[in-house]
Amino acid sequence: MSKRPWAPDGWRSRQPxxxxxxxxxxxxxxxxxxxxRYPPLVAPGEVERLRLRMAEAGRGAxxxxxxxxxxxxxxDCRGESIANKLKILLQMSVxxxxxxxxxxxxxxxxxxxxxxxxxxxxxxxxxxxxHSYRGDAVNGVEPVPSARTPDPRRLQQGYFxxxxxxxxxxxxxxxxxxxxxxxxNWDLKAIERSRRWPENRDILDRILDAIRFMESFGGVxxxxxxxxxxxxxxxxxxxxxxxxxTRRDAESGLYYNLGAxxxxxxxxxxxxxxxxxxxxxxxxxxxxxxxxxxxxxxxLIALLEALNPDNQEGRxxxxxxxxxxxxxxxxxxxxxxxxxxxxxxxxxxxxxxxxTQNAEGGRKTRDFSVIxxxxxxTFQIHKAEGSRLAGVHFELTAEDVTECLGGGExxxxxxxxxxxxxxxxxxxxxxxxxxxxxLIARLLQT
Ligand code: PEP
Ligand code: CO
Numbered sequence: 001m002s003k004r005p006w007a008p009d010g011w012r013s014r015q016p017x018x019x020x021x022x023x024x025x026x027x028x029x030x031x032x033x034x035x036x037r038y039p040p041l042v043a044p045g046e047v048e049r050l051r052l053r054m055a056e057a058g059r060g061a062x063x064x065x066x067x068x069x070x071x072x073x074x075x076d077c078r079g080e081s082i083a084n085k086l087k088i089l090l091q092m093s094v095x096x097x098x099x100x101x102x103x104x105x106x107x108x109x110x111x112x113x114x115x116x117x118x119x120x121x122x123x124x125x126x127x128x129x130x131h132s133y134r135g136d137a138v139n140g141v142e143p144v145p146s147a148r149t150p151d152p153r154r155l156q157q158g159y160f161x162x163x164x165x166x167x168x169x170x171x172x173x174x175x176x177x178x179x180x181x182x183x184x185n186w187d188l189k190a191i192e193r194s195r196r197w198p199e200n201r202d203i204l205d206r207i208l209d210a211i212r213f214m215e216s217f218g219g220v221x222x223x224x225x226x227x228x229x230x231x232x233x234x235x236x237x238x239x240x241x242x243x244x245x246t247r248r249d250a251e252s253g254l255y256y257n258l259g260a261x262x263x264x265x266x267x268x269x270x271x272x273x274x275x276x277x278x279x280x281x282x283x284x285x286x287x288x289x290x291x292x293x294x295x296x297x298x299x300l301i302a303l304l305e306a307l308n309p310d311n312q313e314g315r316x317x318x319x320x321x322x323x324x325x326x327x328x329x330x331x332x333x334x335x336x337x338x339x340x341x342x343x344x345x346x347x348x349x350x351x352x353x354x355x356t357q358n359a360e361g362g363r364k365t366r367d368f369s370v371i372x373x374x375x376x377x378t379f380q381i382h383k384a385e386g387s388r389l390a391g392v393h394f395e396l397t398a399e400d401v402t403e404c405l406g407g408g409e410x411x412x413x414x415x416x417x418x419x420x421x422x423x424x425x426x427x428x429x430x431x432x433x434x435x436x437x438x439l440i441a442r443l444l445q446t
Contacts, residue, residue: 003309006282008246008255016239016275018117018268020131020138020150028240031152035159035244040258041111041166042232044249044284050231050261051286053105055314057390058346063100063444064317064391065093066233066288066348067433068109070425071116074136077161082168083177084398085110088430090178090228091185092437098207099441105229109395111165112234112260114138114158115241116424117268133423136161137238141423155241162259166232178228180211190400190431194408200438233288236263239279246283254284264288264319267353270295272302281307286346288317292354293330297337304343317346319393323354324374331378335385349378350393356425359413365426368406372439379443392440396428407432 022028056062067089069076076082085108093104114137123132125143131150133141137158140147176182188204191197236242236257245259257263263283267290269276280287289303300318308315318338322330338345351374352366359365375392382389402415403426411432420426428436 006255008243008279008282010282011239011243011275011279014273014275014278016269017271018237018266019239020134022150022152024152028152031155032240032244034156035241038159038245040245040247040256041159041163042258042261044252044254044256044258046231047256047258047261047285049229050105050107051312051314053229053314054286054317054346054390055344056103057105058313058344058388060102060388060390062103062105062390063096064105064107064346064348065089065096066107066109066319066391067092067394067396069113069397069422070109070395070427071135071423072110072113072161072165073141073423074114074157074161077164079168081398082110082165083172086169086172086177086230087185088396088398088433089230091188092433094180094185094207095203095434095437095441096444098203098210099444105231105391107231107233107262108169109233111169111232112158112162114161115235115237117235117237117266119268135237136423137241155238158241159245159259162232169230169232173228173230178230181215188434190429191408191434194431194435195410196408196435196438200435203438203441231261233262233264234260235266236276236280236287237266237269239275242279249284252284255282257283257285260285262286262288262317264290264317266290267292267321270303272299272306277303277306286314286317288319288348290350290353291318291320291322291334293322293326295334297333300334301337301341301343304338304341304345308344311342311344313344314346315344317348317391319348319350320378321350321353322374322378324351324370324377326354327374327377327381331381332385335382335387339385339387346390347382347387348391348393349375349389351375351378352393352395352425359416363416363420363426365413365416366404368404368411368428368432368436371404371428372436375440376443394428394433394436395425396433398430398433400431401427401429403427403429404432408435
């Protein structure tokens with residue numbers, strides 16, 4: 001890939017940010033040794049297929065929907081919960097397909113999204129100084145010292161929860177769960193209370209008509225409506241873990257991270273000379289990089305040079321999370337730098353992470369209309385600059401949580417208390433996610 005030599009453990013020569021400190025180092029080494037011997041979760045052929053699909057999205061021939069929890073929880077590794085996550089992404093993808101008139105590539109923040117970067121190492125709860133919660137693969141969320149101490153066995157548990165989740169996703173898809181003719185996929189009760197339901201109902205009717213048409217047309221095999229591609233992704237934060245799941249493909253000689261199809265570098269660890277970029281530059285997977293408003297055009301080009309020296313299509317997704325108030329100023333210079341450098345990139349908009357606000361009582365929330373605002377502006381800016389938005393990235397859940405404000409049911413601050421569940425950032429709930437899909441479909445249609 002790159003001209004400079006690379007090895008899966010080469011990142012160790014640079015001090016990685018955001019890594020937990022394990023009190024029991026011997027136990028940590030033992031856990032990693034075991035993970036190194038576990039079977040891969042995904043196959044190189046699947047990873048290559050995603051890269052091709054991403055290349056298509058970059059060229060405007062497909063559109064990417066990436067979404068899921070901010071932090072997955074071990075306790076949610078349950079059949080129903082996994083099926084619901086798959087279902088909401090599937091429903092959204094079909095609604096988007098209608099709007100963009102292109103195939104939608106579905107990528108879950110799922111089956112491994114168990115590690116979180118934090119702004120401070122410690123937090124104080126009830127007068128007690130505790131390690132911050134860093135995701136279920138690192139420590140427990142309960143605010144007591146025993147739970148918050150980083151525990152290496154959680155890395156192994158994270159692997160097995162990822163494996164169980166992915167196994168269930170594969171079984172559901174193979175078993176026809178995604179079949180568009182299956183009525184459960186069109187149970188949209190969650191948004192019938194929305195004030196925009198009449199317009200959405202209209203789009204939905206047209207989608208259902210199209211499916212019936214394809215079926216009666218006979219040119220489409222039943223299989224084509226039931227078989228879908230679904231890919232997994234997570235933030236590649238814990239480099240020891242990511243390295244342990246990095247395997248050399250004997251046939252091609254390439255190194256793949258086989259813990260997920262796509263891994264991304266978070267905004268806090270994207271330093272060009274940092275350990276994360278060093279690790280990511282050598283794996284053959286498509287990779288994402290979160291781009292926050294502190295990243296200028298020169299830094300962006302340096303990142304692309306490091307991560308994709310051969311300018312391979314579908315290799316790098318730039319996931320911008322600039323903020324509704326900043327995007328007008330921050331995005332155009334980045335787009336122009338990519339254009340004048342003739343860099344192949346896949347632009348994805350994450351309208352969640354720069355629009356987080358603190359509600360009363362210290363809870364984090366996000367406003368549906370602000371999220372939509374960043375997305376709308378991002379789409380328009382790309383269009384005006386002669387560039388192309390290739391996908392969207394959301395934190396969402398299929399459950400009826402009350403974490404983000406607004407949406408079709410106009411959730412208010414008073415509603416947040418009702419069902420606020422996230423371990424980390426606030427997510428769009430089922431109704432808000434579907435509503436968002438309908439709005440994007442309309443936005444991209446124009
Ligand atoms: C995230 O995606 O949950 C996250 C922490 O994002 P970012 O790195 O963009 O802040
Ligand atoms: Co988040």
